[in-house]
Amino acid sequence: MAAERAGGGGRARKVVPKSDHDFVTGTSYAPAPESSDHVKLAKNYDLFIGGKWVKAGKRMKTVNPATEKVLAEVGEAGAKEVDLAVKAARKAHDSVWGKMPGRERGKYLFRVARLLQERAREFAIIESMDGGKPIRESRDVDLPLVAAHFFYHAGWADKLEYAFPGRKPRPLGVAGQIIPWNFPLLMAAWKLAPALACGNTVVLKPAETTPLTALKLAGLFEEAEFPDGVVNIVTGGGATGQALVEHPGLDKIAFTGSTAVGKMIQRSLAKSGKRHTLELGGKAAHLIFEDAPINQAVEGIVNGIFFNQGHVCCAGSRLLVQEGVAEEVIRKLKRRMETLVVGDPLDKNTDIGAINSQEQLGRITKLVACGTEEGARCWQSGQQLPGRGYWFKPTLFTDCAQSHRVVQEEIFGPVLAIQTFRTTEEGIEKANNTPYGLSGGVWTDKGSKIFKVAGAMRAGVLWANTYNKFDPTSPFGGYKESGVGREGGVHGLGGYLELQE
Ligand code: NAP
Ligand code: MG
Helix, strand or coil: CCHHHHCCCCCCCCCCCHHHHHHHHHCCCCCCCCCCCCCCCCEECEEECCCCCCCCEEEEEEEEECEEEEEEEEEEECCCHHHHHHHHHHHHHHHCCCCHHHHHHHHHHHHHHHHHHHHHHHHHHHHHHHHCCCCCHHHHHHHHHHHHHHHHHHHHHHHHHHHHHCEEEECCCCEECCCCCCCHHHHHHHHHHHHHHHHCCCEEEECCCCCHHHHHHHHHHCCCCCCCCCCCEECCCHHHHHHHHHHCCCCCCEECCCCHHHHHHHHCCCCCCCCCCCCCCCCCCCCCCCCCCHHHHHHHHHHHHHHHHHHHHHCCCCEEEEEEHHHHHHHHHHHHHHHCCCCCCEECCEECCCCCCHHHHHHHHHHHHHHHCCEHHHHHHHHCCCCCCCCCCEEEEEEECCCCCHHHCCCCCCEEEEECCCCHHHHHHHCCCCCCCCCEEEEEECCCHHHHHHHCCCCCEECCCCCCCCCCCCCEEEEEHHCCCEEEEHHCCCCCCCCEE
16 A cells, blocks of 8 residues: 555655654655656746637736746736627637537537547646645546546537437527636536537636636647637636626626625626526535444545545535544544645645645634634644645644534635534534535445435535545535536536527
8 A cells, every 4th residue: 555655656665754743654755746847838828719819918927836936927807808708709609619510519529528638647737736736636536527527528419309308408608607726627627518518608717826727728629629719718816707797798607616706696697687507615514423434434534624625615524423433533533634645736645735825725724713712622633834835734623513613614625623413313403504505425334324314414415435426427516505506417418508398
């Protein structure tokens, strides 16, 4: 196991412990950084509009959060550029893409899927450099899922009539799509693939801190010879997103991001006639019962909250553990947290990479301080954090009350709030007691308990004896303040179609 972990087939080197943390874990790994020599990044990137690279009036920098070094400058689209992009998308929809037979659209999407597979290594490295996530995740989770999304939806392009029997599916027209920084390329794939398969054209705005893989993806659309204007990528910050939402030339807004911005978007769309889907925040709970496979559950909890630095909307950020096993679970969890490798995202041994931005690090730090002030007990593992860049130690809170902010609010960092419960009913009630309802987890040996909990949890996705598993065939979305509509699977297609009788 150690040999596998120490760098893709390399040999693990037992090193003399240099810190208390090494004594606790007993091992540390020789560095195994992925080479970035073959990655080609330009100094500047323009906006991708109407099949051409268009200069924006303003530029902004994107940095590597692990080193604080500037990676590139990208355009900051204003209302004028957003307008150009929407007009290009409309023209492409009305003249080519909306009329194209599904089997032809499918061929373009298959081409992009294959190009993504061919270039997966380069894309994974850029994703880790721009966003801070460990290469093991961008390489083994994000990129395979991105390609799978394009393959899956390419397959639907000529079969939409079969997805909705007795109805005539028609594209909506032009979709404006806004995505966050936690899974930059995967969120782009979640948005683009179904929209394009259904015959819509798109204007996509990536997040300000992670624009690079979306711009690289624009290059693949060029390489796949998509007709001009079918996909337009406009980089920029919140103001660019707002200009897109407010543009009267769109038929649909698809947004993934925070609940606060989602609510603003919903207000601004009221009476506009535009369709919308919103994928928003979450505060998911794991329920661990006394009969659960405890070691497996501990691994699942670690994966659920420390995976991708806790920058996951469906992160299992609350743990509800049945009283009889609480002490054992917490003890094992702390021991496992000590063994997590925090550091260089490009090192294949790394479990927890860099926090995406200084702003996000500030938000996490503030909420964690608030947890202690409100009376919860904070525990952090003993890793040494790198000197430069944005980092946060794996953290857990015990002695939490339901009213604590660390229990109620989304922290979006590697921070777990732990509470206990006695009966199944109490566990379910506590799990549902948040404004969110995106996901949840249940850990038990008993199948009937899984069905009972799954039926009673007000959450869009529920994993049983596992966590954070994704598949393009499966719909994803939230209850309550976690969103409106579903993405993925047949349900997701419905969000991009007019279904005529
Ligand atoms: P965010 O601040 O809401 O930003 C999301 C996107 O919206 C970014 O591209 C952002 O631009 C843009 N934006 C900001 N203000 C806007 C405005 N007034 N109008 C239109 N667009 C605007 O969220 P975030 O901090 O990037 O992402 C984290 C959040 O996303 C978390 O709450 C997480 O739970 C949620 N999320 C949900 C899902 C899901 O499927 N439910 C998946 C992933 C993430 P800039 O960032 O460039 O300023
Ligand atoms: Mg960046």
